[in-house]
Amino acid sequence: MKIPAAAVLVATAVLASGCGQKKPQMNMGPVEVGVVTLAAQSVPLETELQGRTVAYQSSEVRPQVSGIIKSLLFKEGGEVRAGQPLYQIDPAPYQASLAQARASLANAEAAVAAAKAKADRYAGLVGMEAVSKQDADDATAAYKQATANVALQRAAVQTAQINLGYTRVNAPISGRIGKSNFTVGALVTASQADPLASIQRMDPIYVDLSQSAADLLKLRSRLASGGVMPNSAPVRLKLEDGSDYPATGVLQFTEVTVDPNTGTVTLRAAFPNASGVLLPGMFVRAFISQAEAPNAILAPQQGIARDPKGGATALVVGAGNKVETRTVVVDRVVGDKWLVASGLKAGDRLIVEGTAKAKPGATVKPVAAGSPPAAPAGAPAGKKG
Template identity: 50%
Template sequence: MDTRLFDAPLAHRAANRAGSTHRLPLIAFACLALAACGGAKDKPGKGQNPTVEVGYVVMQPTTVAITSEFNGRAVAFQSSEVRPQIGGLVQRQLFQEGSQVRAGQPLYQIDPSLYRASVEQAEADLKNARAALNAADLLAQRNKSLVGAQMISRQDYDNAVAAADQARANVAQREAALSTARINLRFATVPAPIDGRIGRSLVTVGALVTPDQAAPLATIQRLDPIYVDVQQSAQQLLTLREQLSSGNVQASQADARIFLPNGKPYPQPGTLQFSEVLVDETTGTVTLRIRVPNADGTLLPGMFLRARLAQATQTSAYRLPQQALVRGPTGDAFVWVVGADNKAVQRPIGADRVDGSDWIVTTGLNPGDKVVTQGIGSLRRDAQVRAVPASTPQKLQPPGAASAQPTKQG
């Protein structure tokens, strides 16, 4: 039997396997070449800087109020202690505690019996003195005619005139004593010295009061308007005066915004009345007094408050959004500015305070500067940028985002 008939199929399969083995390296090489070509097309060339899209705001100088915030307490506009000016037993209390009282309104009634008797005695003494004066005057007139006729001595006449003068002085003394007695009787009714709200009574009916007692009968406080006393450090005051003398800062009417203990703003602004001329030796502060309307009685004496006070205005300042300011490694402040050739430029600035949501910049910016506020994290020095206004809807992408896009298959 011819074995080639059986070996022919085997030889054919072997030849096929050998051909397949030679084709596999060729296919793999072709795939690698295609991948390399595609990768070279997707990657940017060495040294290429992609354009960064940023948002900017245009800087223009403006006038900004120099505001400071202080802690303080409310103080009554007027405060008066109700005190007795005579001694005696309190018979009646003529007011309701916590009510509004008027100046001159009766508050307490002290037993007037002794003072009424003093008035009656003073009146009687005055009548007696006037009668004595009348008799002395008649005697002096009669002696005047007698001395002319040389019926009495000149000395007797002079004595009669002196006695009349003494009687006249005695009448004046009795009149003064009567006035004093009537005043003391009037003091038996204790009046309110000022308009305001009266507190609790510190004495009760039946209590014995004296003019020199330590405790008052009650206290009246006028609460509309009301004062808010705040403390400003002497250093802050000196800094403000230096700014005013430089000419870049102008004094303004000091309006104040008051904030309640719960943090809510008080609806009506206050006005700075004056500042103390002395510095407190223990705290190194100066007291500023603010006058605030308080018609509804919301603010009460002793209440802890905060005051935001505008003492001056600063000209030629710039309001910079807070997100635009960048701090360097040493803490220096700078911003990114769109240059004339659409390249990012770093600009150092002077920003020492915040007003609301903006930094107040005094140095480093010029009118018309385009300051970058969006896309700052993607910027490098001299980076090419495509600047659009910050209010324009935009999609900002970090550098290299384009290389992450899927490549188009050919």
């Protein structure tokens, strides 16, 4: 039977169309994943704490005698030295008191001489019964009273000298003095509540930091178990504008009591402050390395995921290049890595790239993280007609 030419053309077109739609065949191998081989290392456990600066020494200048201020002998806001004169209180009344005390002393000393001569004379006459023994005893007692009065008047002279000296108000410590709260002509008293001025020593300067009692207990637990070693790393500061303070400080002590209102413990560090950048009362952030973990495991953050319950998990390449799921416990962030407390160990190959393609139990091809992607494992198969 003869086949129509039109039918032959349609059949040929259909066959050609079917051959053209067939896709090339690929020889697919294991999924390639980027891994990081974990290693144990010594890691300083740095803690960030907040605190405020406190003057190394602080003293309020107060008058010890009453009177009118005659002159100010310092520049407000400047540096003063211990013992430097700051105020002069009118000395005239105290000069008069000293002169009066000295006159009383001279009078007492003169009375001693007369009392002694009388006592000595009566002591000789009582043997001859020229005077009664009572009169002799009275003369001796008068001499002793005159001697005691001399000591009393000498003490009065010393007191008057001290008070006269107090009219010159000196700096009790070295440091920077603030503004004067009293001007020339003001009346000040020895018992007044307001200080004349305040002096603060700011080089070195203290920084008082607050740490929760729970964190402090955690650190002590590590030390007791031998998991970490004491570390003498310095304390670093960040200022309120975010800049780093150029000098490093040293931890001085930890408070022995916990604040019942905040549940925190105060730590104090000392910093050099020759340039005067740090002023008392400034808010700062401190980074202090309180201990060191000798065999810590640091895992890149991209290799740690969270399950629906919030737990930390990781994918590792196990034996036979098969993917394993690990439940891990992370302690803190150290730089751009997690400090792993448990769940991972040295030598584990942690998957950090291609985690979406790595399925637990599947065989993968591990390569070092950051390596360029490999070419396809197989070539396209030839077309069939």
